Amino acid sequence: MNTAYLSIGTNMGDREAHLREAVRMLDALPGTGVDGVSSIYETDPVGFEDQPAFLNMTVRLKTEHPAEVLLGHCQEIESGLGRVRTVRWGPRTADLDILLFNDENMESEKLTVPHPRMQERAFVLVPLLEMDPGLRPALEKRFPGFPAVDLDQGIRLWKPVGGPSAFMAGE
Numbered sequence: 001m002n003t004a005y006l007s008i009g010t011n012m013g014d015r016e017a018h019l020r021e022a023v024r025m026l027d028a029l030p031g032t033g034v035d036g037v038s039s040i041y042e043t044d045p046v047g048f049e050d051q052p053a054f055l056n057m058t059v060r061l062k063t064e065h066p067a068e069v070l071l072g073h074c075q076e077i078e079s080g081l082g083r084v085r086t087v088r089w090g091p092r093t094a095d096l097d098i099l100l101f102n103d104e105n106m107e108s109e110k111l112t113v114p115h116p117r118m119q120e121r122a123f124v125l126v127p128l129l130e131m132d133p134g135l136r137p138a139l140e141k142r143f144p145g146f147p148a149v150d151l152d153q154g155i156r157l158w159k160p161v162g163g164p165s166a167f168m169a170g171e
Helices: 015-027 067-080 124-133 133-142 164-169
Strands: 004-010 033-038 041-043 053-062 096-100 157-158
Touching: 004 015, 004 067, 004 124, 015 033, 015 067, 015 164, 033 164, 041 124, 053 124, 067 096, 067 157, 096 124, 124 133, 124 157
Parallel strands: none
Antiparallel strands: 004 053, 004 096, 033 053, 041 053, 041 157
16 A cells, blocks of 8 residues: 655635545545545745635545556546646646655656655645654655745645544535
8 A cells, every 4th residue: 555645725716625525536536545634724826926825735645556546536636626727836726736655756757756846835844744743854854955945934724624534524
């Protein structure tokens, strides 16, 4: 069984509902189960800044799928939630990124793991380390100068989450 950490973000429509549905859809994948979720954080846009604030969270899941198959499922979930890719880093209903996959380093045309910009993004690191603080030593080894961003800037706790089951149930 593989362990994957994903980042989920949204800034269009019912943002919380998009996060919840993305987590439900991940959990419903055959051979896959969500076993950790972070709180939800509201974050300022990065890159293309003339857009609404995002809600972001991270999830940990166990999956039988290899990383590139999981990536395909993530893209299907994004599409199923209405994502249309028009502007790079622009508004979106759902953005699912694979951050870590086991302890693997991989680079292909479709996927780079660990995610190449994760150490530069508070909206990824804050929820990731909140959900799994034990990852910090491994991330410090992998990324010299970790973290490469101020973890207090542009990110605000929006809503605590009571674990995967409670979150998916809407509690």
